[in-house]
Amino acid sequence: MKPCLAPARVDVDVAIIGAGIHGSALARELTLRGISCTVVDKGAVGGGTSQWSSQLLHGGIRYLQTGDIRQMREGLHERATWATIAPWRVRWESFWMPHRGFFEGLSHRIGIGLYDSWGRDRPGWPSSLHLGAVPSKIFEADPRAANTPFRGAVAYADLMTWDRDLVRDLAASSGAIWLDFHEIEGFDDAPGVLKAAHSRDLRDGTRRTIAAKNWVFALGPWNDSCLLRWFGDSWKRLRLSSGIHLWFDTPELLQSGCQRPWAMMRGEGRILFVIPRDGLLQVGTTERAVEDGCVPIVDAEREELFLALENTIPSVQWRKLPLRMEESGVRPLVRPPKDKAHTAKLSREAILETHPKFSNLRLVLGGKLTTARALMDRLATELSGQACPESRTRPLKKWDGQSPGLQ
Ligand SMILES: Cc1cc2nc3c(=O)[nH]c(=O)nc-3n(C[C@H](O)[C@H](O)[C@H](O)COP(=O)(O)OP(=O)(O)OC[C@H]3O[C@@H](n4cnc5c(N)ncnc54)[C@H](O)[C@@H]3O)c2cc1C
Structure with missing residues (x-):
């Protein structure tokens, strides 16, 4: 050195x-x-x-649930800036947000329509990626769609990066x-x-x-x-909240049509991501109140993620997939005056x-x-x-x- x-x-x-x-x-x-x-x-x-984030430069699709439109629009604006100043460190993706039926699908289409319209400045967007309603044949060809409670998906744009x-x-x-x-x-x-x-x-x-x-x-x-x-x-x-990601090494799943990232709403503004990237399948993330900037993963966090995956994508034997790595990061969140939420x-x-x-x-x-x-x-x-x-x-x-x- x-x-x-x-x-x-x-x-x-x-x-x-x-x-x-x-x-x-x-x-x-x-x-x-x-x-x-x-x-x-x-x-x-x-x-x-x-170096422990979900590696997304995004408007924050979760704000469709929490209603923080100003933050969303700032994120969408900044996303375009990153795509301009560091095109080699970013990759546009079409994220699928699955829905359980007609009415949920309709509300996703309206919300995502606004998200993609406010975020229409997408320097370097590849013409091969599609947004809006995912045709049912394409949705059903994804191995994650088998036996799932979801009936279809709407695709929105976001930017992936390599954070470190x-x-x-x-x-x-x-x-x-x-x-x-x-x-x-x-x-x-x-x-x-x-x-x-x-x-x-x-x-x-x-x-x-x-x-x-x-x-x-x-x-x-x-x-x-x-x-x-x-x-x-x-x-x-501050209030600190840890989030974990699991990285599965599953080339069979990736080669059998599991290509686009999925983002599933979990309530309380939380999203479950299942993202094929860099030859692995990244899943996350969780929210656990912690007291330090560097904490070990606890079994309950891992279990929460497995249960969420099994409930939403039952066709995959999640617990049997080879786990290449796990990571845990701690979000620094500004402590509000009434600190209960x-x-x-x-x-x-x-x-x-x-x-x-x-x-x-x-x-x-x-x-x-x-x-x-x-x-x-x-x-x-x-x-x-x-x-x-x-x-x-x-x-x-x-x-x-x-x-x-x-x-
Ligand atoms: C699970 C998870 C997922 C996330 N996903 C996303 C996402 O997809 N998109 C997004 O935009 N954001 C995301 N975030 C948020 C984002 O990662 C963080 O807000 C951001 O990285 C914080 O950066 P920072 O520079 O403030 O802190 P840090 O990156 O933590 O930098 C702080 C630095 O301070 C140094 N330090 C600590 N103590 C000392 C000391 N005593 N002396 C000197 N140096 C010290 C540390 O070594 C560290 O390098 C996520 C966060 C988590 C935890």
């Missing part, structure tokens, strides 16, 4: 702590505006929640000083402002001082635990908060991959006083020089 070449003292305009999609997107936004920055992470770039590679592309598109595998040991402050942080390189023990005019913490689900440790903030700004009902929207003790420290709370660029665009504009429309059109740099997902 190469040693970190950063100097013992790093002086920048903005110091960002947390190198997930928010921290990395902000580094690109600041670079586009000519503002110097550093990004510090206790682990690898994109090594937190941003997207984060690394954002990082590669910035001129930030990257301090990965650096632990924060303490801060220096003056009345009302944060001045400097002291860090230790976990690989070789080198200590560095980071001085900055402005600070942004983009710590995902670790926000509350870090603020408690660093500044004694004992109140919680199930996490599935909480907004996925991010907010920016100024720390009550330090006027030059901004906290990124909550959020999604899909809207991370837009939010960090707004934050960079606020920090620099400069808007940058180019952010929505300038292609990212590929961190690895490769192009998965080209259609």
Whole structure:
């Protein structure tokens, strides 16, 4: 492993702590505006929640149930931006939403019709994919349709991505000083402002001082635990919810006509996804309230997913399929004032908060991959006083020089 070449003292305009999609997107936004920055992470770039998502850049079909149309439209708008700036990291798909009969099918057609009409800006959409009512012959040819309670499906458009590679592309598109595998040991402050942080390189023990005019913490689900440790903030700004995915290795199923992703409404705004991708079948996801940003999968979560699959797609012997891997990620959700609701009902929207003790420290709370660029665009504009429309059109740099997902 190469040693970190950063100097013992790093002086920048903005110091960002947390190198997930928010921290990395902000580094690109600041670079586009000519503002110097550093990004510090206790682990690898994109090594937190941003590598455990469902990997969808989407308007959020679940909002058809929860009614959050503003968030949906923002997501649809941003989806088109990602397809413009990182076409090699995305793939358009026609998702099938199955229905149990005429009336449910009709309501899906109306909702999906609106979704696809608001999301009609789809750069690079392949003409081979079809939207709207799935012809019954095609639906019935899918092995998942055998013995299912579903009678048909309506197809809608969404964008799949490779989440960690997207984060690394954002990082590669910035001129930030990257301090990965650096632990924060303490801060220096003056009345009302944060001045400097002291860090230790976990690989070789080198200590560095980071001085900055402005600070942004983009710590995902670790926000509350870090603020408690660093500044004694004992109140919680977030609620955490874990979600799991199972990845089945089932070439027979994939080759026998199981080609399009399925998205099934489960009530309370939850969706069960069954997505063929990268030669595997990905299924998920769940919602379990948790207390930490990194939690093991519990049996009940796995069981919940198996039961949901067996109830909706009984033709597949789910428990007998070879399981290639399981993953668990923790969603950072903004804690509402009256904090009673199930996490599935909480907004996925991010907010920016100024720390009550330090006027030059901004906290990124909550959020999604899909809207991370837009939010960090707004934050960079606020920090620099400069808007940058180019952010929505300038292609990212590929961190690895490769192009998965080209259609
Ligand atoms: C199961 C699941 C499915 C999801 N699906 C989707 C989806 O399909 N589409 C979508 O748009 N969004 C989805 N999301 C949401 C999305 O993944 C997250 O909101 C997003 O990745 C959060 O990014 P972030 O940069 O805020 O946090 P993170 O990616 O977690 O980054 C935070 C960083 O902070 C670092 N850190 C922590 N502690 C310290 C410390 N002490 N010092 C320094 N650094 C530290 C971590 O190492 C990490 O790299 C999903 C989330 C989950 C859990």
